Amino acid sequence: MSLKLFKSRPDAELIIKDAAKELKAPARRLFGKRILSLGGLAMLSGCNITDDKSINAMLRRISSFNDDVQALLFDPARLAPTYPESMITRPFPFNAFYDIDEVPEVDPSTYKLEIGGLVKGKRVWTLDELHAMPQESQVTRHICIEGWSAIGKWGGVRFAHVLARAGADTSAKYVAFHCADNYSTSIDMPTALHAQTLLTLTYDGQILPPKYGFPMKLRMPTKLGYKNPKHIVAITVTNDYPGGYWENQGYNWFGGS
């Protein structure tokens, strides 16, 4: 039988071919195993990947590229949707980087808002002066970076009017905010000048309560929640990237919606 097999050359060739295949098979199997273990390793070391410096640097670069993309996508004329008052979320959730019992208490009698940096006009503001300006209100959706959303009603002064009165250089890149709770954030100028960007003094028709940011909160329905600073005490118009509390830890800077 075997003699017969080896008699004709084509058969012999086939056998050698098969043998060669068999030899290759372990290598192939090993390759398969490696693929599996590489995937397994990638899964297991999930947290290690996150700790890697070069990968973190790459992720931050892409995040800042995404800032540019969002600036392009941002249409200054496009308004965020507004809702009827019946759709307001009650109670509107409290949200901060601390618990509700740590909300800062700001004394309205001594409070002064400072607007600094690239401004030529009014630098120091009292609450009364802000209340004396034309007020408007809007019912909009607050979208948190965590994913949840809630509808609320904020009222106050259009931020573009405040910047105009302050004589701000609106060709500057950034507007930075410093808050009584040591929170900070910063936004792009086109968003600062957007028609729905309000320096709000009231919530649902009442003076802004401490839990929602007394004495004032910058409300932008075109940006995520963490970009909307509360308890603002100082505003700076600048061309130097100011960063922010969450942004410095890795949240995307533009944070547009």
Next chain:
Amino acid sequence: MQIQPLWLRITHWLNAFAVLIMVTSGWQIYNASPIFRSIVFPSAITLGGWLGGALQWHFAAMWLLVANFIVYVAMNVFTGRLRRRMFPLSIRSIVTDAFAALRGKLGHDDLTHYNAVQKFAYLAVIVDIVIVILSGLAVWKSVQFPLLRTLMGGYDEARVVHFFGMSFLVAFFVVHVVMVALVPRSLVMMIRGR
């Protein structure tokens, strides 16, 4: 003869890589504010370490997912592969093949030919990725894309669509990997092309 052309193998594996990152980082993001209280993903199978890290991964891998997906679909259409390998497809053939598969009577001898269930699954997952991308875009930019937001039923609803899109994708992945384990030759083919 090449059964799986090089462009297909490259886009397949890039897609697998992108989907793995998108899903595991997406689970971490989901955990920050679960849509369904009873569904939370164990941190051992999530990527990013915390919400901020997961978002960085998610919004980095999205470019790979979208760019690669566009190349994949465009090549499938222009080379005629989509028409050749996914069609003709009828509901009757899907049902027939599905019953045959359940009885264990569906052969995988000829890997150059997809059975009707396979064709349907591959087409469905392509449509699902479109849904996942569009709903994700609606969640990310609900103000800038009003039409997309309305199409999804609103911001909160877009999150739900995104979640079920992910669920289908993961279900596909599980079945896909089980089938590959049953027919290992298909894995070799997706690597070597033959």
